[in-house]
Amino acid sequence: MGRSVLLIEDEPNIIEAISFLLERDGWTVRLHTEGEGAVEAVAAASPDVVVLDVMLPGRSGFDILKELRQGAARPDLPVLMLTARGQTKDRELAHSYGVSCFMTKPFSNAQMLQTVRDLAEGRAPPADP
Amino acid sequence: MVTFNILVTVAVAYVVALFVIAFYADRSARRGGNKWLRSPLTYTLSLSVYCTAWTFYGAVGNAARSGLEYLTIYLGPTLVFFAFWVLLRKLVRIGRAERITSIADLISSRFGKSTGLAVLVTSLAVMGTTPYIALQLQSVALSFAAFAPEGGDVNATALWVAAGLALFTILFGTRNLDANERHHGVVTAIAVEAVVKLVALLAVGMFVVWGVSGGLSDTLQIIESSPVAEWQPDAGRWVGMTFLSAAAVICLPRMFQVMVVENEDERHLTVASWAFPLYLLLISLFVLPIAAVGLAVLPEGANPDLFVVTLPLALDQEMLAMLAFLGGFSSATSMVIVAAIALSTMVSNHIVLPLWLSLQGPRATVSGDVRGVMILSRRLSIGAVLALGYAYFRVTGGTAALASIGLVSFAGVAQIMPALLGGLYWRGATRRGALAGLIVGFAVWGYTLFVPAIGLLPATIMEAGPLGLAWLRPQALFGMTGVDPLVHSIFWSIALNSVAFLAVSLVTFPSPIERLQSAAFVHVFERGGGGAGYVGGVAETEDLLVMAQRLLGAREAQALFQGAAAEQGKTGYLPDPSPEFVALLERELAGSVGAATAHAMVRQIDGNASVSVQDLLAVADESAQMLEYSSQLEAKSKELEQTARQLRDANEKLTALSVQKDDFLSQISHELRTPMTSIRSFSEFLMEGGMKAADRVRYSNIIHDESIRLTRLLDDLLDLSFLESGQVVLNAQVTALDALLERAVSSAGVGGLAVTRAPGGEGVMLRTDSDRLSQVFINLISNAQKYCDAETPELVISVRRSGDQVDIDFVDNGSGIPRDQESLIFEKFSRLSDHSSAGSAGLGLAICREVMARLGGTVHYVPGQGGAAFRVSLPLEPEMVAV
Numbered sequence A: 001m002g003r004s005v006l007l008i009e010d011e012p013n014i015i016e017a018i019s020f021l022l023e024r025d026g027w028t029v030r031l032h033t034e035g036e037g038a039v040e041a042v043a044a045a046s047p048d049v050v051v052l053d054v055m056l057p058g059r060s061g062f063d064i065l066k067e068l069r070q071g072a073a074r075p076d077l078p079v080l081m082l083t084a085r086g087q088t089k090d091r092e093l094a095h096s097y098g099v100s101c102f103m104t105k106p107f108s109n110a111q112m113l114q115t116v117r118d119l120a121e122g123r124a125p126p127a128d129p
Numbered sequence B: 001m002v003t004f005n006i007l008v009t010v011a012v013a014y015v016v017a018l019f020v021i022a023f024y025a026d027r028s029a030r031r032g033g034n035k036w037l038r039s040p041l042t043y044t045l046s047l048s049v050y051c052t053a054w055t056f057y058g059a060v061g062n063a064a065r066s067g068l069e070y071l072t073i074y075l076g077p078t079l080v081f082f083a084f085w086v087l088l089r090k091l092v093r094i095g096r097a098e099r100i101t102s103i104a105d106l107i108s109s110r111f112g113k114s115t116g117l118a119v120l121v122t123s124l125a126v127m128g129t130t131p132y133i134a135l136q137l138q139s140v141a142l143s144f145a146a147f148a149p150e151g152g153d154v155n156a157t158a159l160w161v162a163a164g165l166a167l168f169t170i171l172f173g174t175r176n177l178d179a180n181e182r183h184h185g186v187v188t189a190i191a192v193e194a195v196v197k198l199v200a201l202l203a204v205g206m207f208v209v210w211g212v213s214g215g216l217s218d219t220l221q222i223i224e225s226s227p228v229a230e231w232q233p234d235a236g237r238w239v240g241m242t243f244l245s246a247a248a249v250i251c252l253p254r255m256f257q258v259m260v261v262e263n264e265d266e267r268h269l270t271v272a273s274w275a276f277p278l279y280l281l282l283i284s285l286f287v288l289p290i291a292a293v294g295l296a297v298l299p300e301g302a303n304p305d306l307f308v309v310t311l312p313l314a315l316d317q318e319m320l321a322m323l324a325f326l327g328g329f330s331s332a333t334s335m336v337i338v339a340a341i342a343l344s345t346m347v348s349n350h351i352v353l354p355l356w357l358s359l360q361g362p363r364a365t366v367s368g369d370v371r372g373v374m375i376l377s378r379r380l381s382i383g384a385v386l387a388l389g390y391a392y393f394r395v396t397g398g399t400a401a402l403a404s405i406g407l408v409s410f411a412g413v414a415q416i417m418p419a420l421l422g423g424l425y426w427r428g429a430t431r432r433g434a435l436a437g438l439i440v441g442f443a444v445w446g447y448t449l450f451v452p453a454i455g456l457l458p459a460t461i462m463e464a465g466p467l468g469l470a471w472l473r474p475q476a477l478f479g480m481t482g483v484d485p486l487v488h489s490i491f492w493s494i495a496l497n498s499v500a501f502l503a504v505s506l507v508t509f510p511s512p513i514e515r516l517q518s519a520a521f522v523h524v525f526e527r528g529g530g531g532a533g534y535v536g537g538v539a540e541t542e543d544l545l546v547m548a549q550r551l552l553g554a555r556e557a558q559a560l561f562q563g564a565a566a567e568q569g570k571t572g573y574l575p576d577p578s579p580e581f582v583a584l585l586e587r588e589l590a591g592s593v594g595a596a597t598a599h600a601m602v603r604q605i606d607g608n609a610s611v612s613v614q615d616l617l618a619v620a621d622e623s624a625q626m627l628e629y630s631s632q633l634e635a636k637s638k639e640l641e642q643t644a645r646q647l648r649d650a651n652e653k654l655t656a657l658s659v660q661k662d663d664f665l666s667q668i669s670h671e672l673r674t675p676m677t678s679i680r681s682f683s684e685f686l687m688e689g690g691m692k693a694a695d696r697v698r699y700s701n702i703i704h705d706e707s708i709r710l711t712r713l714l715d716d717l718l719d720l721s722f723l724e725s726g727q728v729v730l731n732a733q734v735t736a737l738d739a740l741l742e743r744a745v746s747s748a749g750v751g752g753l754a755v756t757r758a759p760g761g762e763g764v765m766l767r768t769d770s771d772r773l774s775q776v777f778i779n780l781i782s783n784a785q786k787y788c789d790a791e792t793p794e795l796v797i798s799v800r801r802s803g804d805q806v807d808i809d810f811v812d813n814g815s816g817i818p819r820d821q822e823s824l825i826f827e828k829f830s831r832l833s834d835h836s837s838a839g840s841a842g843l844g845l846a847i848c849r850e851v852m853a854r855l856g857g858t859v860h861y862v863p864g865q866g867g868a869a870f871r872v873s874l875p876l877e878p879e880m881v882a883v
Helices: A014-023 A039-043 A061-070 A089-098 A111-120 B003-031 B040-050 B060-081 B083-096 B103-110 B117-147 B152-174 B183-212 B216-225 B235-251 B253-263 B270-284 B285-298 B303-313 B318-360 B370-396 B400-413 B416-425 B431-453 B459-464 B484-508 B512-522 B540-553 B554-567 B578-594 B595-606 B610-688 B692-727 B737-748 B770-788 B844-857
Strands: A004-008 A028-032 A051-052 A079-083 A101-104 B734-737 B755-756 B765-768 B795-802 B805-811 B856-863 B869-875
Touching: A004 A014, A004 A039, A004 B512, A004 B770, A014 A028, A014 A111, A014 B692, A028 A039, A039 A061, A051 A111, A051 B869, A061 A079, A061 A089, A061 B235, A079 A089, A079 A111, A079 B040, A079 B484, A089 A101, A089 B869, A101 A111, A101 B270, A101 B416, A111 B610, B003 B117, B003 B183, B003 B318, B003 B734, B040 B183, B040 B270, B040 B318, B040 B554, B060 B235, B060 B270, B060 B285, B060 B303, B060 B554, B083 B103, B083 B235, B083 B253, B083 B270, B083 B416, B083 B512, B103 B253, B103 B318, B103 B416, B103 B512, B103 B692, B117 B152, B117 B253, B117 B303, B117 B370, B117 B400, B117 B431, B152 B183, B152 B318, B183 B216, B183 B285, B183 B318, B216 B285, B235 B253, B235 B400, B235 B416, B235 B484, B253 B318, B270 B431, B285 B303, B303 B318, B318 B370, B400 B431, B400 B484, B416 B431, B416 B734, B431 B484, B484 B844, B540 B578, B595 B795, B610 B692, B692 B844, B734 B737, B734 B770, B737 B765, B737 B795, B737 B805, B765 B770, B765 B869, B770 B805, B770 B844, B844 B856
Parallel strands: A004 A028, A004 A051, A051 A079, A079 A101, B755 B795
Antiparallel strands: B734 B765, B795 B805, B805 B869, B856 B869
16 A cells, blocks of 8 residues: 555654554554654655654644644645643644644544544544544 | 138028028928918018129119119019019919929920920020129129128139039939929028028118118208219110019019929919019118218229128128128029029920930930939039039129120010010910011020120121111111110010011911910910819810810710720710720820820810810811821722732732643643553554464553553652642651662662762761652652663762751763753653653652652752752751641
């Protein structure tokens, strides 16, 4: 299939879980573990879907999202945002920046997989879980 | 032949006799007194202090030089005692009611207890009296010399006399300092002296009339043919001098002393009003015969001022001459003694004491030795007054300046007259008015009379006026020429004094205390109770209530009165005006108007003064309105300000709390959800089954580790909330620090970290909760494990004792903490963003800080140590903040 995901996340165990889940489904998972250089990593990897954590060392996920949307290269690049803070205002903020889907941790593996698939195929995910 | 030594012996014996009389009079007065001490006769005789040596010797001299003019000196007082004795009665009444101690006190008290006025009047009195004392000293010294020309130094005689009189005055003038300021011994001695001088002058007179001239008709012939009869009276001088002597008998400090201060009973004044003029008549009876006969008998050029002594001497009547000498001596001494008492009271009360009190500061009146200071200052003042008199005598003695200074002094003291009369009869007289009048009168008197009299002004000014302004010539002010200098000065000084007093009084407003005092003085006779001082009693409770309402506010005053009535077992708002209640009311009022005013106000109503109440209420209204208005405004603005501040504070606190709470919840959510994410994800994988065994083990381990992390986080949270709420129970026990550190290192599990103990601090024993302290150590060691970014991480633990305190440092070799984040690390969840998490929840340092606070110590980050350095400080015997 050759579909690829760029995972921007700093928690080792979560990285391992998501990688295992997506690779088993045949995705190529590329990794970036901090806020700095995330935008460049997206440009370099040119993934089908970006999975982006909010709380990153160095730079917040919101900033990265904002820059991704402002850079005209791929304005419709699907971005799945993950947060452990789970506050309503975070969700609103993410949507105002143009996030494709906003998901709170912990998530179910099935839901995560389905959402990434939907985003890659241009389908709208069922609404934010 | 009477020698100088005999004369001295007689004089000393006379003074000793005075001492004895004064001593017994004092003693008998203290024991309740005998009747003649307090008789109107003694009072009248003591008034004769008016007749000094100047009248005793000088009247004859005056008659020899100016004919009948000497009579004016007696006419003035006679007029006052006959025609104006109501004025004297008012003075005496006020003096008793207000406990007046001197003329300066009277003026100051009437015009609102003004210190400035008291000082001014005191200075005036000292200036007017000093030359007069000098005159007495001179007359005594001259009479000594007339008797025994070989008797040596006139100056030495005067000095001895001055010293002796100072001693006498100090002994009997400062014995008792009671409120009444009465000196029974002195007064009795003065009365005796009055008899001596009267008898002496009468004896000389009779001797002259019947012993020398050969009867009344012969004497009249001698007078007819002598130059005495040729003098034509100058109407201006007569009026002027009569006025002067009238003013002097009221205003002279010594007259005020005997007439008002020493007065025992107001009724004595009734007797004195006819007896004192009679005394004056008797003492002036033989003046003219002595003068005429002296001029006829004695050789040309003999000093007429000494005829009283020299005439008997020339006719070989030594005993009579001796009596005359004693008469003159007693005139001089009585004047000096009373003047010194009066002046020293003023100087001491109005100049020395205020100065002393202000130098002492507020503790002076508390320390209680004011009485001693007062007596000392009185004594020093008496000495100073006599020294001043003696000095004046030495400087001007024997000159014409001294001879004429008597009238000059009178004119100076008379400047008090307008303020005094105005104060007694005119409610509108004000302090500023009195000050203005006194200053103007004093200045005009000094410029037109005093300074020219002592010869200080250059002739050019006398003749052409200052700067050539002729209308300002000292003895022809505003072009008034051809008038006797004395009359000229009296006219202008009193006129300008009165005008200034009236004009300034009309344009200024009296202060509340002045209004109270003016009512007390002007309406003194309407207060009932004849001079018996303060009679507490028939207070009109309703008046008191009306007044209190205006000052305290209606509701407070009514509550106060109702409460007092209830305590007396009465209903309603009007308690009996018992002393307790009046005192209570005074205290309450004092809070709003000050103690003095409160006292005066309550006393006024209490004393049943029907007119004054109106004035009082006016005062009360004014101050009440102002007080109320300003205090209402103040209270309102304060209230508003306070409310606003409280609201602002509360709002800020709430905002801060809310932000803090949101942040904290958000952080906790993150810290809890992160491990839960891994656990959920991996457990789902495991539930699916069908994976490699190695993966299964691995994922199970992750789930296990993350569960532990979650549990630890929950433990930390719980721990922190306990610590912060102060619910921690601490178990203090004595522990060796070494052992504690070792245990901490081993239970932290050093991992890749090399932990070294630096030498030092061995054997330190601590009395503390060792579990809690070791928790802090473990946290710090774990931090080094997690965050030290050196290739071969090392941690050095060193212990150092400094004083009562022990410092334990944990220093690693990593890159340390960026300066801008040093202040944050002890906050909850402050895990630094630069470090990739190794699983800490960021609560460790917050817990350390809380624990150390409970243990009575501190934990700080120490910058500049190469790596991250934390210092735990703890007192050896800490005060633990356990709850």
